[in-house]
Amino acid sequence: MKMRLAASFAVLLAAAPVALAQTVPQGYPASYAEVIAAAEKEGALSIYATADASEVSELLTQFRALYPKLKVEYADQNSTELYSRYVAEAAAGKTADFIWSSAMDLQIKLVNDGYALTYASPEKGALPDWANWKDQAYGTTAEPIVFAYNSRIVPEAEVPRSHADFAKLISQKKDVYKGKVTSYDPERSGVGFLYITQDVQISPQTTWDTVKAMGQAGAKFYTSTGAMIERVVSGEHTLAYNMIGSYVLQRNHKDPTLAYVLPKDYTQVMSRIAFVSAKAKNPNAAKLFLDFLLSKTGQVELAKKAMTSVRTDLQDSHGITSLPGAREVTLRPIRVGPELLTQLDQITRLRFIKQWQKTLAAN
Amino acid sequence: MTRPFRIAIVLATALMILAPVGLVIYQSFLSGPFFQPSSTFTTQAYEFVLFEEDDFREAFINSAIIAAGMTAIAVPLGCIMAFLLVRTDLPGRRLIEPLVLVPMFVSSVVLAFGFVVALGPVGIVSVWVKGIVGTIPWYLYSKTALIVIAGLTHVPHVFLYASSALRSLGSDVEEAARSSGAGPFRVALTVSLPMIMPSILYATVLVFFLGFELFGLPLVLGDPERILVLATYLYKLTNKLGTPSYDLMAVVVVSIILVTLPLVYTQRKLLAAANRYVAVKGKASAQKPLAIGAWRWPAVGLIVVWLGFTVVIPVSALVLRSFLSTWGEGVAIWPNLTLNHFRELMGYPNLVRGIVNTLLIASVGGALSVGFYALVNLALHRWRSRWTALMDYLVLVPRAMPGLIAGLAMFWLFLFTPVLQPLRQTLFSLWLAYTLVWLAYGMRLVSASLLQIGPELEEAGRVVGARPAQVSRDVTLPLIKAGLIGSWVLIFVTFVREYSTGVYLLSPGTEVIGSLLVSLWGTGAVDLVTALSTVNLVLILVGLALMFALGNKRHA
Numbered sequence A: 001m002k003m004r005l006a007a008s009f010a011v012l013l014a015a016a017p018v019a020l021a022q023t024v025p026q027g028y029p030a031s032y033a034e035v036i037a038a039a040e041k042e043g044a045l046s047i048y049a050t051a052d053a054s055e056v057s058e059l060l061t062q063f064r065a066l067y068p069k070l071k072v073e074y075a076d077q078n079s080t081e082l083y084s085r086y087v088a089e090a091a092a093g094k095t096a097d098f099i100w101s102s103a104m105d106l107q108i109k110l111v112n113d114g115y116a117l118t119y120a121s122p123e124k125g126a127l128p129d130w131a132n133w134k135d136q137a138y139g140t141t142a143e144p145i146v147f148a149y150n151s152r153i154v155p156e157a158e159v160p161r162s163h164a165d166f167a168k169l170i171s172q173k174k175d176v177y178k179g180k181v182t183s184y185d186p187e188r189s190g191v192g193f194l195y196i197t198q199d200v201q202i203s204p205q206t207t208w209d210t211v212k213a214m215g216q217a218g219a220k221f222y223t224s225t226g227a228m229i230e231r232v233v234s235g236e237h238t239l240a241y242n243m244i245g246s247y248v249l250q251r252n253h254k255d256p257t258l259a260y261v262l263p264k265d266y267t268q269v270m271s272r273i274a275f276v277s278a279k280a281k282n283p284n285a286a287k288l289f290l291d292f293l294l295s296k297t298g299q300v301e302l303a304k305k306a307m308t309s310v311r312t313d314l315q316d317s318h319g320i321t322s323l324p325g326a327r328e329v330t331l332r333p334i335r336v337g338p339e340l341l342t343q344l345d346q347i348t349r350l351r352f353i354k355q356w357q358k359t360l361a362a363n
Numbered sequence B: 001m002t003r004p005f006r007i008a009i010v011l012a013t014a015l016m017i018l019a020p021v022g023l024v025i026y027q028s029f030l031s032g033p034f035f036q037p038s039s040t041f042t043t044q045a046y047e048f049v050l051f052e053e054d055d056f057r058e059a060f061i062n063s064a065i066i067a068a069g070m071t072a073i074a075v076p077l078g079c080i081m082a083f084l085l086v087r088t089d090l091p092g093r094r095l096i097e098p099l100v101l102v103p104m105f106v107s108s109v110v111l112a113f114g115f116v117v118a119l120g121p122v123g124i125v126s127v128w129v130k131g132i133v134g135t136i137p138w139y140l141y142s143k144t145a146l147i148v149i150a151g152l153t154h155v156p157h158v159f160l161y162a163s164s165a166l167r168s169l170g171s172d173v174e175e176a177a178r179s180s181g182a183g184p185f186r187v188a189l190t191v192s193l194p195m196i197m198p199s200i201l202y203a204t205v206l207v208f209f210l211g212f213e214l215f216g217l218p219l220v221l222g223d224p225e226r227i228l229v230l231a232t233y234l235y236k237l238t239n240k241l242g243t244p245s246y247d248l249m250a251v252v253v254v255s256i257i258l259v260t261l262p263l264v265y266t267q268r269k270l271l272a273a274a275n276r277y278v279a280v281k282g283k284a285s286a287q288k289p290l291a292i293g294a295w296r297w298p299a300v301g302l303i304v305v306w307l308g309f310t311v312v313i314p315v316s317a318l319v320l321r322s323f324l325s326t327w328g329e330g331v332a333i334w335p336n337l338t339l340n341h342f343r344e345l346m347g348y349p350n351l352v353r354g355i356v357n358t359l360l361i362a363s364v365g366g367a368l369s370v371g372f373y374a375l376v377n378l379a380l381h382r383w384r385s386r387w388t389a390l391m392d393y394l395v396l397v398p399r400a401m402p403g404l405i406a407g408l409a410m411f412w413l414f415l416f417t418p419v420l421q422p423l424r425q426t427l428f429s430l431w432l433a434y435t436l437v438w439l440a441y442g443m444r445l446v447s448a449s450l451l452q453i454g455p456e457l458e459e460a461g462r463v464v465g466a467r468p469a470q471v472s473r474d475v476t477l478p479l480i481k482a483g484l485i486g487s488w489v490l491i492f493v494t495f496v497r498e499y500s501t502g503v504y505l506l507s508p509g510t511e512v513i514g515s516l517l518v519s520l521w522g523t524g525a526v527d528l529v530t531a532l533s534t535v536n537l538v539l540i541l542v543g544l545a546l547m548f549a550l551g552n553k554r555h556a
Helices: A002-020 A032-042 A053-066 A079-092 A104-112 A163-172 A190-202 A204-216 A225-234 A245-254 A283-294 A296-304 A312-318 A338-344 A346-361 B003-028 B044-052 B054-087 B093-100 B108-119 B124-133 B143-153 B155-167 B172-179 B184-195 B197-212 B216-221 B230-241 B246-275 B293-321 B340-346 B351-380 B386-400 B403-416 B427-437 B439-450 B455-463 B468-479 B481-497 B513-522 B526-555
Strands: A044-049 A071-076 A098-101 A137-139 A143-150 A181-184 A220-222 A239-244 A258-261 A267-270 A273-276 A331-333
Touching (some): A044 A079, A053 A283, A079 A098, A104 A338, A143 A245, A190 A346, A204 A346, A220 A225, A225 A245, A273 A283, B003 B351, B003 B386, B003 B403, B054 B143, B054 B197, B054 B230, B108 B216, B108 B526, B155 B439, B155 B481, B172 B184, B293 B526, B468 B481, B481 B526
Parallel strands (some): A044 A098
Antiparallel strands (some): A143 A258
16 A cells, blocks of 8 residues: 555656656657756747648647647748748848758758757657768658659550669650650759759769650750649640659649659659757757657658658658558668758859750750 | 928838849849858859850840830730720720739739640640641740730730820810721821820830749740740759859849830930820810721720630639649540639638738738829929939839849848838738839829829919918829729739749748749649639639729719
8 A cells, every 4th residue: 555655656756847847758868858848938939841831730730739838830931932031030140940941952051051950859769870960950751752654644564663764765765755754954943953963873874864865855844843743644744754752642642643653773762851940049949849740740740741751660651661662662862961062062063964954965 | 292292202212112122232242142241242243144154145135035025015905905995986895894904813823824724735725726627736835925925914014004094085186087087096096096105105114124024924834945034044043053142143133123224214215205295185075985887896806816815715724723633635624623622722721811911911001002102103293303203213123123032132121120120020021022013013003193183273272372282182182082093903903913022021920822822833732723823813803893893883
């Protein structure tokens, strides 16, 4: 009896600080209660992100339910605008607490320029090592770069399964694919530039062959993902190279006309990079959000919106490998790290674009 | 109005214009962002854009060609339509008139997308034509198509200025010409239209200018063939170099500003020459519609064809797309009809707030803007002074900044000016940016009605001993009330469809539909974009119907 009483007392004692603040998530150190307490004292959180507000509304609802004392503001904008806005506001001394963008190179530049706070997330053990740089930049998703095609028009047997197949198909069936192939314009689209330069690093010969074949096939190059997807659905184009998986998957759920394939030889993996702003007014609230985003709950929520999970323990259920036909694919994640800075070197950029144009025009 | 008061208003307006413009010019001479201490003075941005960038030259030439081409299409067509609808006995003109304005209601990105759905290589109309003729006789993504579409969609701008000027003309001169045997088109070309030369010239300059900063149409229609114009070149510049280079963008804006100067100069010279023989009559005599006899039906035909191409085809394609789950060559329409996109839209966060904010900024904000334009106009009204010449030049300058850059400059101003800082995240910053960007357009809307008042009325006021301010308040303003309400309707429409200017000024709580559209377009959610555009269009139509109903009631 006494023992039991003592035990309940112990439970009570342990629970006491928890009752004051929010519960420390399972598996987190007890000291995490301090972060929560500090965050609740801050009382607010401001997020700048590229993911559309409609994509994350459920995620935010859950976060708010977890920490009801935080007033969360979420502003979505495109990656260039986000960068311009953040840099100017940081110079003026007042900006968002949490920055989350799909433009990997711009995010790494910001982190490299000292805009990020160092913070070791308790969730970082569940991340692959490519998804964390200096405990400042965190990769929060792992989304495949895919070939998309119009399933109404392209026969199943013809769909290219590898990068080499892609080049071979459009150069062999010139008449069929004349003007029907599309991709991002690396000259006018930052993400387009990133993916094609990664291709060149992984497999230079095949990539330049593909570019040359696209040139001969009179491929059309775009700046807008939406415009491209729409045109593949309508049949104006039938085959798209290097599309961001999450957009394609989303559309595919609603309209199976848009189908996709993960190239077998290698599939690039991109990640939305997040960091806590060094200038944050509410750094602790931002830390809570980072941890939540990387937690199982957050990752499952993102995966529901086709932003597949980066966590190693969710790979088979909510990661890329959970996608049909993805098991036998070699994944090549774009490392969250300083390598991305070379992307932004102007001379390298202009030189690459020149070569791309030359190859495209070669007949 | 007294002279010091006039000067004060001119100076305040000049400050409002020159603050963002000056900031951009300053930025063009720096090596990095102006807010970073490491930036130094240099002309390297100019050297780079002018001498190392082939793209800039190409974009500049394209912009000039497109601007000239669309002006050449929009101005004559707009004038002819204004003459037909205002001065003649054209059948159904009361019904047609509001329809002419519809292309102005739809934001250009969305309108362009409507053209893709209808007339693109697998567009609904294209496929139908292909079924009959065997081939598609046009290519939507060419420079020619861009010029034609830009020209036709800017007809309403010319129409507006020309029609309001034509309304204030007495019909006696036309009748004189008619009775001496001139045909209706001879009358239009040699009598009516020369009489409204100032308005036509102004519309010409404005349309040419809108052509120079054209963004939405080339963004969508120029994308596949990579046709660059100045505004899309700004986008490209950022991506080509990896990070946004404000110095280079600023140089491009400065180059557009430099185009305004000779334009305004020419306009002023032409107007000075035109004023010598244009007699703007004080009292408008009774207007009698001109009978155009056998020309009636070809004239109706012309307008119907224009309406069909510019309004019915893209808008109905767009609305249809918002009800389709999938589409394209060989896809039947009926089995794919759906309400899902609207259902999804209903669940969109901030949708209601976006709609409310849009209506607020367009109605209340629009009224305030018209008030501001009227104030500036009254300050310049019947004032022969160098200050008015200065304003002629200044008014067009904000429009030299493409919306996105204008918004960015205003964002910087609000961010780095301590007095303005608290207002940055309110609708006020957005309103100010809108008011500034549409200054040239709004000023002229108001001044068109001011020009209709005979000076003798105001002189009469002064003779009975009223002070200048009293004359403005008791004589001039009541006389232009109808004109002001008309301007308000047009500014309302303009603000509802505005999108690029607000991108940097928005913060959580101040979203507008235009910005939601841009962000949805960015994430590829075309389904939602079309649904939201349909909702937007309905809102505008309801708003217009309400205002017309109210207006008619008052007149009755």
